[in-house]
Amino acid sequence: xxxxxxxxxxxLITAAGTAHAADPNAGRNLAATCANCHGTNGHAIAGSxxxxxxxxxxxxxxxxxxxxxxxVKPASIMHQIAKGYTDEQLDLIATYFxxxx
Amino acid sequence: MMLMKRRDFLKSTAAVGAMASLYGCxxxxxxxxxxxxxxxxxGGATVAKYLRMWSEGSVQVTLIERNPTFIxxxxxxxxxxxxxxxEDITVSYDNLKNKWGIRIxxxxxxxxDAAKRxxxxxxxxxxxxxxxxxxxxxxxxxxxxxxxxxxxAQSKILHAWKAGAQTIALRKPxxxxxxxxxxxxxxxxx
Numbered sequence: 146x147x148x149x150x151x152x153x154x155x156x157l158i159t160a161a162g163t164a165h166a167a168d169p170n171a172g173r174n175l176a177a178t179c180a181n182c183h184g185t186n187g188h189a190i191a192g193s194x195x196x197x198x199x200x201x202x203x204x205x206x207x208x209x210x211x212x213x214x215x216x217v218k219p220a221s222i223m224h225q226i227a228k229g230y231t232d233e234q235l236d237l238i239a240t241y242f243x244x245x246x
Numbered sequence: 247m248m249l250m251k252r253r254d255f256l257k258s259t260a261a262v263g264a265m266a267s268l269y270g271c272x273x274x275x276x277x278x279x280x281x282x283x284x285x286x287x288x289g290g291a292t293v294a295k296y297l298r299m300w301s302e303g304s305v306q307v308t309l310i311e312r313n314p315t316f317i318x319x320x321x322x323x324x325x326x327x328x329x330x331x332x333e334d335i336t337v338s339y340d341n342l343k344n345k346w347g348i349r350i351x352x353x354x355x356x357x358x359d360a361a362k363r364x365x366x367x368x369x370x371x372x373x374x375x376x377x378x379x380x381x382x383x384x385x386x387x388x389x390x391x392x393x394x395x396x397x398x399a400q401s402k403i404l405h406a407w408k409a410g411a412q413t414i415a416l417r418k419p420x421x422x423x424x425x426x427x428x429x430x431x432x433x434x435x436x
Contacts, residue, residue: 170300173300180292
C-alpha cells in the first residue's frame with residue numbers, strides 16, 4: 146500500500162514535471178505563488194519590508210534560494226518554501242523574475 | 247465550512263494557470279468569454295485580477311461580493327493589539343474596478359444553474375457566465391452546537407474567522423485589560 150502511494154506520487158511528480166517543461170507559462174505560473182508576500186510579478190509593496198524580486202539578476206535570486214534551502218541564510222518561512230521546489234522549478238521562477246521590469 | 251490545505255490551493259492555482267495558458271497562448275488567439283467570480287476575499291479577488299492580467303484584458307470578469315470593502319483577517323490581530331486601526335486593514339475594491347477593469351457587483355448569489363450557466367442574485371435578477379469561480383469563504387453551522395444557535399450566544403462566543411464586527415468585538419476585552427494594566431496605553435489609536 147505504501148509502495149503503491151509512493152509510486153502514485155512519483156507518477157504525479159513526473160507528470161507535473163513534464164507538463165511544466167511543455168508549458169511556456171510555467172515560470173509565470175510558479176512565480177505567481179510568490180505574489181502573496183512579494184507583490185504582483187515580484188513588485189514588492191513599498192514599506193512592506195519584503196525584498197522586491199522583479200528585475201533581480203537570475204544568479205542572485207538562485208543563490209538566495211539555494212542559501213534558504215541549505216539553511217545558510219536565516220529566514221522565517223523562506224527556508225521551508227524553498228525546499229518545496231525542485232532546482233528546475235526555482236530556475237524557472239528566477240528566470241521569470243529577472244525578466245520583469 | 248470548507249477548508250483547503252495550502253498544497254491543494256497551490257495545485258488549484260496551478261490548474262487555473264494551466265487553464266489561462268490554454269486560453270492565452272494558442273497561436274496568438276486571445277482568450278475570450280465572461281467569468282463570474284463569487285466572493286471577493288483573498289481567493290476570489292486574486293482570481294479576478296489574474297484572469298484580467300493574464301488574458302491581457304480580453305476575458306470579461308465580474309466579481310460578486312456582498313461587502314462594500316475587504317477587511318483583512320490575517321492582520322486583524324494588530325487591531326486587537328492596538329498597533330493598527332480598522333481603517334488600516336480595510337481595502338476598497340476600486341483598484342480591481344479601475345485598474346483591472348473588473349465589474350464589481352455588491353450582492354449575494356442565492357442559486358447556481360450550471361446547465362444554463364447562470365446565477366441568481368438577491369438584488370439584481372440573473373447573470374450568465376461562461377465559467378464560474380466559487381470562492382465564498384467560510385460559514386458556520388451554529389445549529390450543530392447546542393446552545394449556539396442564537397444571536398446572544400454568538401455575540402459571547404466569538405469565532406474571529408471574519409474580520410470586521412468580530413475584530414471590533416474581540417478588541418473590547420483586550421482594551422479593558424490594557425487600560426487597567428497600562429494606563430499609559432489608553433490613548434492608543436484604535
